Amino acid sequence: MSLIDLTAVSFAYGRGRPVLDGIDLRIEAGHNLGIVGESGSGKTTILRLLLGLVRPSSGDISFRGAPIDPGDRSFMRVFRRAVQAVFQDPYSSLDPRQKIVDIVAEPLRSLKIATDVDAAVAEALSAVDLPREAAGRYPHEFSGGQRQRIAIARAIVSQPELVLADEVVSALDLTTRIRIVELLNVLSANTTLVLVSHDIGFVALLCQDLVILEKGHIVEQGPARDILSAPKHPYTQRLLESTPRLPDFA
Amino acid sequence: MDELLTIENLSIRHAGRSLVSGVSLSVAAGERVGLIGESGSGKSLTALAAIGLLPDGMTASGSVGLAGRQVIGATDREVVGLRGAVAATIFQEPLTALDPLMRIGGQIAEVVRRRVRRDGRSLSRTEVLAEVMGLMARVALPDPARLARAYPHEMSGGQRQRAAIAMALACRPRLLIADEPTTALDVTTQAEVLKLLEMLVREENMGLLFISHDLPVVGTAVDRVLVLRAGELVEEGPVAEVFGQPRHPYTVGLVEAARAFDQAIGAAL
Numbered sequence: 008m009s010l011i012d013l014t015a016v017s018f019a020y021g022r023g024r025p026v027l028d029g030i031d032l033r034i035e036a037g038h039n040l041g042i043v044g045e046s047g048s049g050k051t052t053i054l055r056l057l058l059g060l061v062r063p064s065s066g067d068i069s070f071r072g073a074p075i076d077p078g079d080r081s082f083m084r085v086f087r088r089a090v091q092a093v094f095q096d097p098y099s100s101l102d103p104r105q106k107i108v109d110i111v112a113e114p115l116r117s118l119k120i121a122t123d124v125d126a127a128v129a130e131a132l133s134a135v136d137l138p139r140e141a142a143g144r145y146p147h148e149f150s151g152g153q154r155q156r157i158a159i160a161r162a163i164v165s166q167p168e169l170v171l172a173d174e175v176v177s178a179l180d181l182t183t184r185i186r187i188v189e190l191l192n193v194l195s196a197n198t199t200l201v202l203v204s205h206d207i208g209f210v211a212l213l214c215q216d217l218v219i220l221e222k223g224h225i226v227e228q229g230p231a232r233d234i235l236s237a238p239k240h241p242y243t244q245r246l247l248e249s250t251p252r253l254p255d256f257a
Numbered sequence: 258m259d260e261l262l263t264i265e266n267l268s269i270r271h272a273g274r275s276l277v278s279g280v281s282l283s284v285a286a287g288e289r290v291g292l293i294g295e296s297g298s299g300k301s302l303t304a305l306a307a308i309g310l311l312p313d314g315m316t317a318s319g320s321v322g323l324a325g326r327q328v329i330g331a332t333d334r335e336v337v338g339l340r341g342a343v344a345a346t347i348f349q350e351p352l353t354a355l356d357p358l359m360r361i362g363g364q365i366a367e368v369v370r371r372r373v374r375r376d377g378r379s380l381s382r383t384e385v386l387a388e389v390m391g392l393m394a395r396v397a398l399p400d401p402a403r404l405a406r407a408y409p410h411e412m413s414g415g416q417r418q419r420a421a422i423a424m425a426l427a428c429r430p431r432l433l434i435a436d437e438p439t440t441a442l443d444v445t446t447q448a449e450v451l452k453l454l455e456m457l458v459r460e461e462n463m464g465l466l467f468i469s470h471d472l473p474v475v476g477t478a479v480d481r482v483l484v485l486r487a488g489e490l491v492e493e494g495p496v497a498e499v500f501g502q503p504r505h506p507y508t509v510g511l512v513e514a515a516r517a518f519d520q521a522i523g524a525a526l
Contacts, residue, residue: 045443045444045445045446046414046443151296180295180296180470181295181470181471181472181511181514181515182295182510182511182514183295184514185513185514185517185518188517205443205444206518207444207522208518208519208521208522209518209521211518211521211522212517212518212521235522245445246444246445247522248448249444249445249447249448250444250522251444251447251448251451251471251473251474251476251477252473252519252522253472253473253476253500253512253515253516253519254476254477254497254500256496256497256498256500256501256502257501
């Protein structure tokens with residue numbers, strides 16, 4: 008089933024040059040999608056479009072077949088419940104003055120979801136391997152990796168169908184990064200993931216499908232296995248060749 | 258061997274807390290040494306201590322020798338003389354190393370003039386300009402004549418880091434300290450900058466102290482590596498040995514994590 012469709016989408020800031028041009032993309036339930044690109048490729052703009060934060064300059068974006076209209080409040084409430092996001096910097100994405108219970112419960116309040124808030128927060132914290140006691144503490148009491156777990160708990164508390172993650176492990180150390188990958192892998196059993204990243208190794212661990220972006224254009228898309236084993240576009244080939252790997256010292 | 262940097266039993270403390278404890282390492286001319294660790298491991302503090310630039314309030318003990326001259330306990334004037342002449346540093350974010358209000362050519366020229374004064378010589382304006390153009394070409398900055406007139410914000414991240422490397426080279430240092438020099442760059446740009454650094458160090462027979470959290474990058478950039486964790490060295494040796502047969506559980510964890518990401522894209526090898 009298709010969750011979000013982008014058809015011939017272009018986007019420009021003001022009257023500037025398009026930062027995205029002719030984007031055709033389908034996000035299907037149960038298929039994790041990785042959107043890979045370097046600085047200026049337009050990957051963050053795609054994420055903003057997918058979240059309904061900006062409207063395309065031309066083309067259509069639909070959610071379950073209906074056009075995404077940020078002006079339609081009841082539609083957007085359904086959309087927000089189904090589509091949540093996690094951002095790159097776990098230090099700036101959590102309000103330092105709020106307790107974890109209030110941060111994680113925020114989607115339940117803003118989306119007016121009638122539920123036992125404490126139980127839902129406890130369940131979300133448990134899903135990201137944080138103890139129940141974490142609910143009563145403040146963000147500064149946690150490490151970077153733990154804060155990213157809190158941000159993920161906030162994203163899944165409304166039981167969304169789709170979680171969009173923007174460079175979620177870029178700010179983390181290697182050993183923390185691999186634990187977040189393991190966590191996302193477990194969560195993806197119930198939620199479809201769209202991972203936006205410059206790190207092809209990270210998305211390759213979690214995504215069945217890949218989209219390679221260069222300067223606002225999709226240069227290659229398809230099953231991750233095919234793209235990784237036989238990249239067709241010269242940019243994808245260069246990206247893979249440039250990605251450093253630990254030499255085989257054996 | 259011509260030892261450029263010799264650190265013995267270095268400890269760094271701040272407000273009664275130990276940040277680095279008992280670190281010893283050395284870098285000789287032509288040697289490429291990596292210092293690897295995660296956030297808070299003390300790798301950048303070790304580099305700052307090596308050039309006498311620890312933040313106020315931090316105290317260092319032990320011994321840090323730059324080309325045989327002691328850094329710990331030396332006066333600012335003595336250490337300033339060693340910076341540039343013996344060691345030059347490239348930092349992670351080139352924007353913080355460059356003056357946003359000055360054209361790139363002017364910034365490189367200033368370093369050239371300071372070095373010439375240091376050596377008790379003088380150069381004409383034309384000679385300085387020629388050296389600036391030569392340095393910009395050496396770090397493969399395209400169209401040096403045009404880029405010399407550009408401000409940092411008019412350049413890409415990769416071009417800015419190349420300009421920072423040109424400024425480091427303008428000192429004609431014998432030791433290059435590179436602290437996460439490619440972390441802020443895209444992978445395709447990173448690969449180019451790493452190749453450039455490797456070539457420069459080899460051709461100039463400089464020593465290289467390469468600091469990074471990124472195992473694959475360190476694995477390709479250096480010959481010998483030291484692993485820091487929470488301010489203490491846990492393992493050191495030739496890179497093939499430390500990453501090929503890691504002994505300390507912490508290094509084992511790092512190598513396994515790096516291999517997991519590599520294996521995910523392994524099909525492309």
